[in-house]
Amino acid sequence: MIKLENVTKVYKGDVVALKDGSFEIGKGEFVFLVGPSGSGKSTLLRLLNREEQPQAGRIYVAGKDIGELSAWKIPYLRRNIGSVYQDYKLLGNKNVYENVAFALEVIGRPRHVIKTQVPAILELVGLAKKQRNYPDELSGGEQQRVSIARAFVNRPLILLADEPTGNLDPATSVGIMRLLDRINRTGTTVVMATHDRSIVDTMRRRVIELDRGTIIRDQARGVYE
Amino acid sequence: MALNVSYVTRETTKNLGRNPTLTVASVITVAVSLTLAGVFLLVQEGVDKLAGNFRGDIELIVFLDPDISTAQREALAASLDDNPEVQDFHYVNQQQAFEEARELFEDQPTTQQLLREADVPPSFRITPTNPDVQSVNSLRDVYEGEPGVREVESATEAIKAIQDLSEKLIRGVFASSLVLGLIAILLIYNTLRTAMFARRREIEVMKLVGATNWFIRVPFILEGLVQAVLGGLLALLFMMAANTVLFGALSDGDYFQIFTAFDFTMATVLWASVKVGVAGVIIGALGAGLAVGRFLDV
Numbered sequence: 001m002i003k004l005e006n007v008t009k010v011y012k013g014d015v016v017a018l019k020d021g022s023f024e025i026g027k028g029e030f031v032f033l034v035g036p037s038g039s040g041k042s043t044l045l046r047l048l049n050r051e052e053q054p055q056a057g058r059i060y061v062a063g064k065d066i067g068e069l070s071a072w073k074i075p076y077l078r079r080n081i082g083s084v085y086q087d088y089k090l091l092g093n094k095n096v097y098e099n100v101a102f103a104l105e106v107i108g109r110p111r112h113v114i115k116t117q118v119p120a121i122l123e124l125v126g127l128a129k130k131q132r133n134y135p136d137e138l139s140g141g142e143q144q145r146v147s148i149a150r151a152f153v154n155r156p157l158i159l160l161a162d163e164p165t166g167n168l169d170p171a172t173s174v175g176i177m178r179l180l181d182r183i184n185r186t187g188t189t190v191v192m193a194t195h196d197r198s199i200v201d202t203m204r205r206r207v208i209e210l211d212r213g214t215i216i217r218d219q220a221r222g223v224y225e
Numbered sequence: 226m227a228l229n230v231s232y233v234t235r236e237t238t239k240n241l242g243r244n245p246t247l248t249v250a251s252v253i254t255v256a257v258s259l260t261l262a263g264v265f266l267l268v269q270e271g272v273d274k275l276a277g278n279f280r281g282d283i284e285l286i287v288f289l290d291p292d293i294s295t296a297q298r299e300a301l302a303a304s305l306d307d308n309p310e311v312q313d314f315h316y317v318n319q320q321q322a323f324e325e326a327r328e329l330f331e332d333q334p335t336t337q338q339l340l341r342e343a344d345v346p347p348s349f350r351i352t353p354t355n356p357d358v359q360s361v362n363s364l365r366d367v368y369e370g371e372p373g374v375r376e377v378e379s380a381t382e383a384i385k386a387i388q389d390l391s392e393k394l395i396r397g398v399f400a401s402s403l404v405l406g407l408i409a410i411l412l413i414y415n416t417l418r419t420a421m422f423a424r425r426r427e428i429e430v431m432k433l434v435g436a437t438n439w440f441i442r443v444p445f446i447l448e449g450l451v452q453a454v455l456g457g458l459l460a461l462l463f464m465m466a467a468n469t470v471l472f473g474a475l476s477d478g479d480y481f482q483i484f485t486a487f488d489f490t491m492a493t494v495l496w497a498s499v500k501v502g503v504a505g506v507i508i509g510a511l512g513a514g515l516a517v518g519r520f521l522d523v
Binding site: 102 | 431434440
């Protein structure tokens with residue numbers, strides 16, 4: 001599903017975010033990216049949906065070399081990749097339903113599809129009763145559920161999550177992880193960058209550890225360190 | 226690209242209403258710039274017509290001394306005959322000239338009574354091959370000072386004065402409309418930039434979930450075009466008003482005969498409006514294109 005071949009990404013001022021990184025992630029895998037701040041986890045996620053381009057190496061997503069994609073095809077790549085962030089990135093002037101519907105609307109899905117898909121996904125994330133609420137009326141955990149619903153409503157092949165529990169307390173985090181696990185069980189590949197030791201240690205999934213841009217560990221059923 | 230019409234309409238309307246001050250400023254600037262451009266086109270049209278009117282019956286009059294000898298007169302006639310710059314000429318003798326003069330002063334009986342046939346000079350009336358000011362002037366220089374010639378007259382000075390004046394006028398109007406057009410582009414650009422900034426979170430999410438660039442851009446481009454088109458419609462109204470009030474008064478004939486050239490038909494005004502409208506759309510497209518190209522990259 002995802003394959004990196006000797007990928008190097010250097011930012012201005014010689015900041016190495018990823019150095020000669022290679023790995024492969026199969027369909028339906030759940031992978032944690034761990035490492036200290038600035039080790040290159042977020043950059044790796046940004047490379048996967050082509051928000052960034054590497055200086056060297058090749059990245060394959062769903063069998064396609066995404067470095068070869070022309071600019072106008074990038075949106076179609078992103079329709080296969082859902083993204084979840086620490087700060088949720090919800091639109092404050094839209095309610096829960098509208099936030100999720102927006103994601104379908106702007107990729108041109110017909111209205112009848114939106115009308116059936118959005119309530120279904122809100123049911124899945126447990127927010128069916130809060131459809132008409134606005135983001136500032138929700139708790140952090142609920143906001144993150146909305147953002148997961150938005151990322152998953154189009155049934156992407158891959159879900160990228162950049163510290164999705166970074167702003168949440170441990171109990172709420174567990175709820176979010178259950179949700180991501182459920183999504184993973186539907187066959188969706190999940191790649192999640194995290195600092196949360198207890199989550200990684202409890203879930204026992206594959207762990208890729210980065211240190212200053214270098215992959216120093218790639219362990220199946222791994223722990224935080 | 227599946228573009229949802231109701232989505233685009235809703236977003237464009239929302240954008241236009243989001244910053245009414247800037248929108249109104251853009252629309253007015255477009256309108257003023259286009260009105261000036263339109264007036265420029267009409268004035269140019271009028272001046273062309275005016276010069277054409279003059280050119281049609283331009284002639285050079287070589288006034289002769291009343292006591293010119295027949296030999297001198299025939300020598301002049303021969304010279305005119307040979308001159309390639311002279312298309313046609315005819316001789317007006319004293320008697321004919323006297324009749325003309327009597328007609329000219331019809332409503333001034335005192336002057337008319339003072340006129341005597343012997344005072345009125347005979348003349349050659351010449352139609353030049355090239356009616357433009359320079360050739361007519363050089364033709365005049367040839368015959369002025371010839372033996373038996375009293376004076377050579379033509380309308381070239383008047384035409385030249387009008388052409389000079391209108392050229393300056395046209396240049397001024399054209400330059401102002403260019404400058405205002407540029408300002409209109411920048412204003413639309415800035416309005417859109419502000420709109421995009423206000424909606425940067427939405428744009429970020431759109432990119433995130435895979436909305437195509439065109440899907441994101443179209444409402445903004447339409448916003449720019451709507452501003453330009455509104456400005457264009459205002460300009461059309463201004464131009465119609467200007468045509469009726471200003472040019473209408475000038476061409477009434479009460480002021481100056483020459484301004485009849487500025488009496489435009491509705492068709493002329495509409496044609497100028499079409500050109501101006503196209504300029505408006507170009508202004509809108511440029512402003513929007515610049516803004517969208519610069520701030521909506523992947």
